Amino acid sequence: xxxxxxxxxxxxxxxxxxxxxxxxxxxxxxxxxxxxxxxxxxxxxxxxxxxxxxxxxxxxxxxxxxxxxxxxxxxxxxxxxxxxxxxxxxxxxxxxxxxxxxxxxxxxxxxxxxxxxxxxxxxxxxxxxxxxxxxxxxxxxxxxxxxxxxxxxxxxxxxxxxxxxxxxxxxxxxxxxxxxxxxxxxxxxxxxxxxxxxxxxxxxxxxxxxxxxxxxxxxxxxxxxxxxxxxxxxxxxx
Numbered sequence: 008x009x010x011x012x013x014x015x016x017x018x019x020x021x022x023x024x025x026x027x028x029x030x031x032x033x034x035x036x037x038x039x040x041x042x043x044x045x046x047x048x049x050x051x052x053x054x055x056x057x058x059x060x061x062x063x064x065x066x067x068x069x070x071x072x073x074x075x076x077x078x079x080x081x082x083x084x085x086x087x088x089x090x091x092x093x094x095x096x097x098x099x100x101x102x103x104x105x106x107x108x109x110x111x112x113x114x115x116x117x118x119x120x121x122x123x124x125x126x127x128x129x130x131x132x133x134x135x136x137x138x139x140x141x142x143x144x145x146x147x148x149x150x151x152x153x154x155x156x157x158x159x160x161x162x163x164x165x166x167x168x169x170x171x172x173x174x175x176x177x178x179x180x181x182x183x184x185x186x187x188x189x190x191x192x193x194x195x196x197x198x199x200x201x202x203x204x205x206x207x208x209x210x211x212x213x214x215x216x217x218x219x220x221x222x223x224x225x226x227x228x229x230x231x232x233x234x235x236x237x238x239x240x241x242x243x244x245x
Contacts, residue, residue: 029164030164030205031161031164032072032076032160032161032162032164033164033165033167033204033208034168034201034204034205034223035068035072035168036069036169036170036171037168037169037197037200038201038227040064040065040169040171040173041171041193041227042233042234043060043061043064043234044173045190045194045231045234045235046237047061047238048193049186049235049236049237050237050238050241050242051243052243057176058173058176061172061173062173065165065166065170065173068165068169069165069169072162073158073159073161074158076157076161076162077154077155077158079157080154080157080158081154084154090146091136091140091144091146094136094144095136097139098135098139102135105131105139106131107127109126109127109130109138109142110124110126110127112142112143113126113142168200168204172193172196175192175193175196175197176189176193179192190235193231194228194235197227197231198227198228201220201223201227202223202224203220205221205222205223
């Protein structure tokens with residue numbers, strides 16, 4: 008009998024960046040478009056107006072998500088590049104001090120002084136900037152910001168999420184069901200979808216599935232409830 012059976016040792020740190028952007032995009036797409044549609048339906052607007060608003064919101068939201076993610080992550084990438092350039096200058100100008108800094112970091116982690124010194128020397132000879140980037144600045148290969156990846160993932164998943172309430176609106180036949188039934192249909196379908204996307208993201212990232220799904224569904228419900236109140240207050244009747 009094998010004393011050391013195989014087990015799943017896979018980590019998800021290498022996909023945290025795009026997973027975060029994709030999860031945010033999908034949830035935002037569902038919540039934004041469903042809330043927009045719920046508000047429009049509650050206001051009494053005509054079906055063609057509601058559909059046009061939904062499609063416009065989907066396009067604008069996807070573009071906004073892509074631009075926002077790109078700018079945000081690009082800013083992070085620029086800051087990381089600047090930090091690495093600064094650290095390289097420190098290594099070039101003060102190699103002994105930087106070596107002692109590494110040694111001190113390893114000692115604080117629990118290594119004896121002599122061993123910490125040996126590790127610092129070995130890593131400095133191998134890749135001084137890499138050692139300082141990871142152990143001093145917390146920048147690793149897996150955590151480096153990727154602007155285009157984040158922008159694409161956000162836009163794509165926002166669109167995929169936002170299409171769901173639009174399809175529900177079309178299938179619900181608003182003019183036949185009436186505004187109240189349409190609002191409940193939209194809200195119900197969106198809450199279920201939010202729970203599933205939150206649970207799926209948690210599953211992929213090895214987090215608690217039920218808690219993640221309920222958390223996303225709760226905030227989606229709050230958003231749609233507020234939008235419904237605004238729509239009722241406007242009472243446009245178009």
